Amino acid sequence: MMTQTPERHAVVIVGGGPAGLAAAIAAHEAGEHDVLILERDTQLGGILNQCIHNGFGLHTFKEELTGPEYAARFIDRAAELGIPYRLGTMVLDISPERVVTTVSADRGIERFEAGAIVLAMGCRERPRGALATPGYRPAGVYSAGTAQRLVNIEGELPGREVVILGSGDIGLIMARRMTLEGAHVACVSEIMPYSGGLKRNIVQCLDDYGIPLLLSHTVVDVEGRDRVEAVTIAEVDERLQPIPGTEVRYPCDTLMLSVGLLPENELSREAGIELSPVTRGPVVDQSLQTSIPGIFACGNVLHVHDLVDFVSQEAAAAGAQAARFAQEGVEPTETRGIPVKAIDGVRYTVPSYVDPQKMDDTLTVRFRVANEYRNRYVSVYLDDERIQHRKKRVMAPGEMEQVVLKRADLMERAGVSSITVKLEEE
Amino acid sequence: MAKETRELICINCPMGCPLTVTLEDGVATSVTGNTCPRGDSYGRKEVTNPTRIVTSSVPVDGSAIERMVSVKTASDVPKEKIFDVVKALIGVHATAPVEIGDVILADVAGTGVDVIATKRA
Numbered sequence: 001m002m003t004q005t006p007e008r009h010a011v012v013i014v015g016g017g018p019a020g021l022a023a024a025i026a027a028h029e030a031g032e033h034d035v036l037i038l039e040r041d042t043q044l045g046g047i048l049n050q051c052i053h054n055g056f057g058l059h060t061f062k063e064e065l066t067g068p069e070y071a072a073r074f075i076d077r078a079a080e081l082g083i084p085y086r087l088g089t090m091v092l093d094i095s096p097e098r099v100v101t102t103v104s105a106d107r108g109i110e111r112f113e114a115g116a117i118v119l120a121m122g123c124r125e126r127p128r129g130a131l132a133t134p135g136y137r138p139a140g141v142y143s144a145g146t147a148q149r150l151v152n153i154e155g156e157l158p159g160r161e162v163v164i165l166g167s168g169d170i171g172l173i174m175a176r177r178m179t180l181e182g183a184h185v186a187c188v189s190e191i192m193p194y195s196g197g198l199k200r201n202i203v204q205c206l207d208d209y210g211i212p213l214l215l216s217h218t219v220v221d222v223e224g225r226d227r228v229e230a231v232t233i234a235e236v237d238e239r240l241q242p243i244p245g246t247e248v249r250y251p252c253d254t255l256m257l258s259v260g261l262l263p264e265n266e267l268s269r270e271a272g273i274e275l276s277p278v279t280r281g282p283v284v285d286q287s288l289q290t291s292i293p294g295i296f297a298c299g300n301v302l303h304v305h306d307l308v309d310f311v312s313q314e315a316a317a318a319g320a321q322a323a324r325f326a327q328e329g330v331e332p333t334e335t336r337g338i339p340v341k342a343i344d345g346v347r348y349t350v351p352s353y354v355d356p357q358k359m360d361d362t363l364t365v366r367f368r369v370a371n372e373y374r375n376r377y378v379s380v381y382l383d384d385e386r387i388q389h390r391k392k393r394v395m396a397p398g399e400m401e402q403v404v405l406k407r408a409d410l411m412e413r414a415g416v417s418s419i420t421v422k423l424e425e426e
Numbered sequence: 427m428a429k430e431t432r433e434l435i436c437i438n439c440p441m442g443c444p445l446t447v448t449l450e451d452g453v454a455t456s457v458t459g460n461t462c463p464r465g466d467s468y469g470r471k472e473v474t475n476p477t478r479i480v481t482s483s484v485p486v487d488g489s490a491i492e493r494m495v496s497v498k499t500a501s502d503v504p505k506e507k508i509f510d511v512v513k514a515l516i517g518v519h520a521t522a523p524v525e526i527g528d529v530i531l532a533d534v535a536g537t538g539v540d541v542i543a544t545k546r547a
């Protein structure tokens with residue numbers, strides 16, 4: 001089978017979640033009709049299928065949808081355009097020459113040659129190695145995403161007395177979901193002094209149900225040989241070390257972990273794509289192109305998003321750029337453009353390079369901050385000249401921020417060698 | 427005239443804008459901090475009659491693709507009715523085929539609001 005000539009498609013999209021769908025639709029709408037989506041799951045929609053809560057797409061559709069409804073809008077649009085997709089098809093390998101190798105139960109191993117590739121593989125949960133407690137690994141320890149899948153898709157309740165470690169959004173959402181399903185959630189314990197999740201989820205998932213959020217607290221012991229019987233939680237100091245004497249024991253049958261998400265980039269790494277040590281996603285330029293020409297990235301595989309609307313916007317840009325690349329190719333340039341530096345409280349930016357010649361009139365640069373800040377300014381510098389300065393009342397690591405760069409600003413100042421995004425006190 | 431302010435987080439979308447609602451004699455007179463008009467109406471409502479959309483999932487019979495189908499209240503219900511809504515859904519099954527928007531349980535828990543499907547099955 002490997003010897004067969006590979007099928008050729010102008011744009012091949014890896015992953016059929018909201019990012020892959022929006023990229024495919026945008027590529028089609030940009031005039032490239034030879035698009036193929038490859039999805040390993042048995043349905044399109046990605047993580048949205050298990051996110052049955054509401055709060056998706058308010059800014060895109062002006063109505064508040066649940067995850068499956070938001071996904072359906074895009075699945076229906078892709079169907080309308082007749083965009084083909086393969087389900088149950090797992091991408092095994094991507095080569096720098098843009099050959100994609102897949103495996104599926106019905107077709108075995110296949111290869112596809114792509115004019116351009118869009119990476120849209122999403123993210124996965126940080127593994128439970130994050131739980132640095134000694135002892136057994138009894139049943140009853142779940143990642144929050146696994147628990148979400150169990151309850152919402154399989155219809156099974158993982159347990160009745162629950163402690164949640166980590167205040168990521170999935171953990172917060174699951175605190176509410178478990179409570180509504182009749183379980184008791186004793187507390188959510190977060191090692192950092194701030195929550196990793198969105199404020200709205202703290203309000204409507206914890207506060208609404210009187211579930212305590214213990215900041216600067218972590219799990220120091222898990223009891224139970226076959227099944228979790230209790231966990232012990234202690235307060236931590238500034239160095240995140242447990243403070244002796246602050247331990248509280250919570251009898252429970254379930255410990256849920258919501259300690260963060262990581263972009264799913266094994267394929268990118270093996271292809272030789274440059275990855276950012278901060279986001280763990282590909283380093284991209286203004287067209288969301290990775291270090292390998294013709295391979296683009298968007299959505300949670302690029303950097304973890306909390307707002308699906310932004311995923312869709314970003315993915316649409318990547319899809320349109322991929323279509324353009326497939327149709328016109330892009331003349332190689334020596335550099336990837338002006339580097340964007342993230343300093344003084346800004347952890348990273350996406351993109352990391354901007355080529356003013358190739359950017360649109362405006363470009364959204366998204367970033368996250370390193371800590372909780374009040375009344376700070378978000379500033380943009382072109383070399384030493386400050387061109388943007390905007391005050392924000394509150395910023396937190398759990399919420400993505402953005403600045404918009406104007407092409408005109410860069411064109412007016414030929415020879416700019418760096419763009420800096422940073423926080424300032426005044 | 428008793429004037430007070432309440433600090434809230436708008437929960438209508440993940441932007442989570444910090445709102446300040448001013449109340450005069452128990453009546454919301456102004457909302458600030460919102461980015462869009464939804465924040466204004468949320469703030470006014472939250473201090474007088476808080477409501478929520480309730481989401482859940484129920485088993486579906488006869489579907490080749492799904493065991494469960496996700497559902498929501500077609501509009502928001504009073505916050506104190508959340509548990510009544512969830513209780514009313516115990517034992518409710520959907521029957522395939524299900525379309526998005528199909529009524530799964532009409533007038534749930536006397537709220538006058540229907541529970542509708544949010545996924546096909």
Ligand SMILES: Cc1cc2nc3c(=O)[nH]c(=O)nc-3n(C[C@H](O)[C@H](O)[C@H](O)COP(=O)(O)OP(=O)(O)OC[C@H]3O[C@@H](n4cnc5c(N)ncnc54)[C@H](O)[C@@H]3O)c2cc1C
Pocket residue numbers: 014015016017018019020038039040041044045046047048051054055056057089090091092120121122123169170173264267298299300301304305306307308309311440
């Ligand atoms: C629990 C949770 C709650 C959220 N709540 C909200 C909310 O309230 N509001 C909001 O706006 N946003 C919310 N988000 C954010 C938003 O849903 C995500 O950012 C968005 O779904 C990311 O889309 P994606 O397409 O990048 O990734 P995914 O949805 O993860 O899709 C990736 C797809 O790629 C496929 N794939 C991966 N690897 C391969 C491979 N090798 N071969 C083939 N296919 C592959 C996967 O199967 C999957 O279908 C939430 C996210 C989570 C996890």
Ligand code: SF4
Pocket residue numbers: 058436437438439440441442443459460461462463464465466
């Ligand atoms: S005010 Fe508007 S933008 Fe802000 S959180 Fe509410 S709905 Fe979202």
